[in-house]
Amino acid sequence: MPIGTWLAALAGFALGCFFFGSLWWTVRRALSSQSSALWLLGGLVVRMAVTLLGFYTVGAGHWERLIACLVGFVVARVAAKYGVQRWEQSQTRLPQEAIHAPQS
8 A cells, every 4th residue: 555545544543533532522611611502513613624624635636545534534433432431431430449348
């Protein structure tokens, strides 16, 4: 596989990390905000604009690079899902002293 295709996949992974990371950040901010609709709409516009511009730039008229970029983006999606699941598990885990506390 040519080096340009690998770079396109890496760029797709970076775009995916940006997209899903900023989605997670935006949702967390919107939950604690008075203007959550503005956060969600603004975040959507910024995420989509950056991601579409990135795909357009990386693809540059080469369908192979565009497919590689998409594959990298999907890999970032899988990694983000795994990371959020791990984070949720760490947030719901009881401390050790609560598990081994004596019962009366």
